[in-house]
Amino acid sequence: MGRQVAIVSAGFSEHSSKRSDVNMPELVNEAIINCLKKVPSLGLKDIDAFVTGNMPAFEGANMPELWSTDWMGARNKPLMRVTTGGTTGGSVAIAGYYHVTAGLPGIDTVLAIAYEQQSQGDTSVGLASTAYGEISILNTLGIDYDSLSRILSAGAAIGVAAYQATNYMSKARITEEDLARVVVHNRRNAAKNWWAHLKMPDLTIEEVLDTPYVQYPLRYGMLCPASDGACAMLFTTEEKAKDMCDIPVYVNGVASVANESAVLGYDGSGSAQTDPSAQIGAMRSSELAYSQAGISFPRKEIDYAEVYAPFPNQELMWLEKLGLFEETTAPEMYKNGTTALDGDLPVNCSGGVNSTNAIGASAMERPAVAALQIMGKADNQVPKTVHTSIGHGWGGSLNLCTLMVMSDEQKRKWR
Amino acid sequence: MSKLTQRKSLDYIKKEYVRTRTMPGSWYLSSYKFKFNIAHHQPMLEKLKEKKLIANQCSGCNRVFFPPRLVCGQCLVKPDRWVDIRDTARVATYAIAYLKNAETGEVEEKPMVLVQHDGADTCSIAELAPGVNVKDTYIGMPIKAHWSETATGGLMDIEYYDPIEDDAKDVK
Numbered sequence: 001m002g003r004q005v006a007i008v009s010a011g012f013s014e015h016s017s018k019r020s021d022v023n024m025p026e027l028v029n030e031a032i033i034n035c036l037k038k039v040p041s042l043g044l045k046d047i048d049a050f051v052t053g054n055m056p057a058f059e060g061a062n063m064p065e066l067w068s069t070d071w072m073g074a075r076n077k078p079l080m081r082v083t084t085g086g087t088t089g090g091s092v093a094i095a096g097y098y099h100v101t102a103g104l105p106g107i108d109t110v111l112a113i114a115y116e117q118q119s120q121g122d123t124s125v126g127l128a129s130t131a132y133g134e135i136s137i138l139n140t141l142g143i144d145y146d147s148l149s150r151i152l153s154a155g156a157a158i159g160v161a162a163y164q165a166t167n168y169m170s171k172a173r174i175t176e177e178d179l180a181r182v183v184v185h186n187r188r189n190a191a192k193n194w195w196a197h198l199k200m201p202d203l204t205i206e207e208v209l210d211t212p213y214v215q216y217p218l219r220y221g222m223l224c225p226a227s228d229g230a231c232a233m234l235f236t237t238e239e240k241a242k243d244m245c246d247i248p249v250y251v252n253g254v255a256s257v258a259n260e261s262a263v264l265g266y267d268g269s270g271s272a273q274t275d276p277s278a279q280i281g282a283m284r285s286s287e288l289a290y291s292q293a294g295i296s297f298p299r300k301e302i303d304y305a306e307v308y309a310p311f312p313n314q315e316l317m318w319l320e321k322l323g324l325f326e327e328t329t330a331p332e333m334y335k336n337g338t339t340a341l342d343g344d345l346p347v348n349c350s351g352g353v354n355s356t357n358a359i360g361a362s363a364m365e366r367p368a369v370a371a372l373q374i375m376g377k378a379d380n381q382v383p384k385t386v387h388t389s390i391g392h393g394w395g396g397s398l399n400l401c402t403l404m405v406m407s408d409e410q411k412r413k414w415r
Numbered sequence: 416m417s418k419l420t421q422r423k424s425l426d427y428i429k430k431e432y433v434r435t436r437t438m439p440g441s442w443y444l445s446s447y448k449f450k451f452n453i454a455h456h457q458p459m460l461e462k463l464k465e466k467k468l469i470a471n472q473c474s475g476c477n478r479v480f481f482p483p484r485l486v487c488g489q490c491l492v493k494p495d496r497w498v499d500i501r502d503t504a505r506v507a508t509y510a511i512a513y514l515k516n517a518e519t520g521e522v523e524e525k526p527m528v529l530v531q532h533d534g535a536d537t538c539s540i541a542e543l544a545p546g547v548n549v550k551d552t553y554i555g556m557p558i559k560a561h562w563s564e565t566a567t568g569g570l571m572d573i574e575y576y577d578p579i580e581d582d583a584k585d586v587k
Contacts, residue, residue: 014430021432060442137451138540141460141482142569162510163529170554191428199428207425216511216550221425260488269484270537274507274529 004410005100006241006248008042008234010368011035012195015229015356018119024061025068028115031230032072035111038377039234039244042109047234049078049099051112053092054360055085057126059117072113085130086308086395087256089114089231089364090402093391094254096235097404108237115230116360123226123359158223158311160276162215165313167277169217172316172328176217180208181334182312183222183354189341190351192380197227197356222354224310229358231365238410249371252412253292253405257285261399273399277313282321282394285401290323293405294413295388298323304346304373304382304389306366310353318392319347322403342383349373349380367391367404374408455485458497464568468560470535472496481535482570500534502560504576507531507538511549524549530558530576542575557581 011034013019013027022030036042050072056062065072065081072079080099084091096112165179187203190196211221241248259281260273273280286298295301305324309315316330324345325333333339339347348354350369353362370389372378387409393402455471459482462469470481475490479498487494509528516523526549531538543549544561558576566572 016430016432019432020434020437023435060440133447133449136449137453138570140451140453141456142567142571144571159510159512159527162512163508166510167508167554187427197427198425200425201428203425211425213511213513215513269480269482270539272478272480272488272537274531274536274538276508 002101003103004238005097005251006238007371008241008244009035009038011232013230015197015227019228024117025071028068028230029071031232035232044073047109047111048107049110050074051080051095053082053088053114054116058123060121087363087393087400087402088360090393093364100235110235112233114361114364116358117228118226161311164276165217168313174331178331179312180205183208186352186354189349190355193350196351197225224357227358231361247375249374249406250410253289255285255288256402257281258400279321282401285403286322289403289405294411302388303386306370307392308394346382363393455483460568463572464566466562468500469497470500472498478536480537500532504530504532504558506556544575544577
């Protein structure tokens with residue numbers, strides 16, 4: 001029941017704050033060509049189905065998959081769009097996995113594509129449009145427009161991340177210097193990655209701490225950029241994968257779990273998740289995915305982790321919630337070099353979302369990089385051999401988590 | 416120029432791209448009508464006029480929701496029991512936003528706190544008293560609602576929250 005699925009290739013477009021030389025379909029095409037170039041034996045006619053996704057409200061172009069059908073090579077083939085906010089990329093990758101594992105006749109090879117060209121539109125308007133429907137009930141309950149605009153104008157994503165940061169910092173007893181250390185780790189890694197956006201090879205902790213606050217306790221230098229970019233991943237069955245590449249990467253477990261949204265709750269009725277850094281959804285998704293993949297000791301069995309962390313406090317938090325480190329010990333691991341490129345458990349060697357954030361694509365770039373690290377084809381390749389890696393995605397109002405566990409062996413526990 | 420207003424960006428390796436043709440366009444979004452069920456709020460709004468707080472409780476998991484909630488997400492039942500909660504609360508989490516004042520052009524610190532009322536299981540967005548330095552606040556700080564003089568039956572009847580001593584009578 002359910003076929004074993006393998007990843008054979010992943011490709012990226014160049015990421016930048018303004019890709020003024022291409023439009024949206026051309027950007028998508030760039031990633032697809034980069035992905036297919038790595039599998040020379042595969043022609044466009046061998047791809048049976050397509051999954052795609054982005055956040056349409058961020059760019060002002062609705063149904064962009066119709067515009068870019070020809071640029072994807074998807075003409076007259078099954079095409080599906082998935083959009084789940086920040087986890088769009090993760091959901092697209094999981095949908096690609098489901099397509100193959102379902103075992104439908106004639107659907108063996110699936111191309112999953114996620115993209116975002118944020119310079120085309122206004123991301124904050126897109127974010128407000130997703131939040132306003134829920135927030136506006138507070139107006140009918142007697143909270144005036146001034147207070148309401150304060151909630152909105154503080155910015156949806158940074159606003160909720162700042163709450164998370166205060167909670168995490170008081171729980172783990174860390175200072176801003178620990179947050180800045182994570183930023184330096186990410187930006188220096190990004191400098192070795194050809195498609196990353198913020199490449200800062202000489203960044204220091206002092207430089208990050210010198211920038212002003214955007215929202216206490218997060219400073220301007222700690223925030224993720226807004227990028228244009230695309231990512232593509234190729235899923236196929238295990239038999240076909242062996243012909244296509246030397247080291248196919250088997251997908252052993254996937255999970256996408258939503259918890260109650262923090263901070264505002266639904267319909268503005270407050271949230272029962274009083275600690276925004278508790279992240280029960282992330283813990284549930286890791287339990288589910290690890291049990292599918294037969295991982296009992298994540299800290300020992302996982303060799304490489306890519307987590308979705310636009311803000312440095314989140315990177316520390318996810319590593320603990322996904323079972324890779326004990327609670328509140330993650331800042332110490334950045335200090336002693338466990339998470340560095342040549343460390344025991346390298347984390348975010350592509351630079352992470354903190355350096356490159358094309359929102360729709362970000363959550364797919366995590367499993368894509370994690371798969372390439374197993375294949376040995378990543379740009380900032382870790383020196384040790386990677387056997388098992390994870391790619392994580394986060395989105396919604398602090399609540400939706402996707403996770404993909406990959407390995408060079410077929411360790412999936414269910415048949 | 417104050418330290419708060421400068422937007423110092425960090426240098427990074429940039430690449431120049433050739434520009435293609437760009438067509439500016441604007442997208443007029445018509446006005447939307449969001450629909451809410453507010454029947455379940457009415458008992459609370461009535462009680463607010465008497466400067467009292469009530470919340471509803473789920474009979475499945477006994478969680479207390481303030482502001483009241485239409486359905487419990489854990490049990491998928493309608494919370495149907497009404498319970499009194501105190502007007503003392505604790506700071507669940509906080510953050511400071513730096514916003515530019517439209518008139519003066521100066522950057523103002525605007526604190527935002529989430530408060531959890533004693534006796535409730537959910538938290539809601541609120542403001543602290545104007546004089547309080549937000550950087551002195553901490554998670555779990557005890558606070559007490561400051562009511563406006565004339566209650567009108569809205570959440571804004573609680574103007575802001577005053578910090579109180581940990582050993583105050585209200586907490587006991």
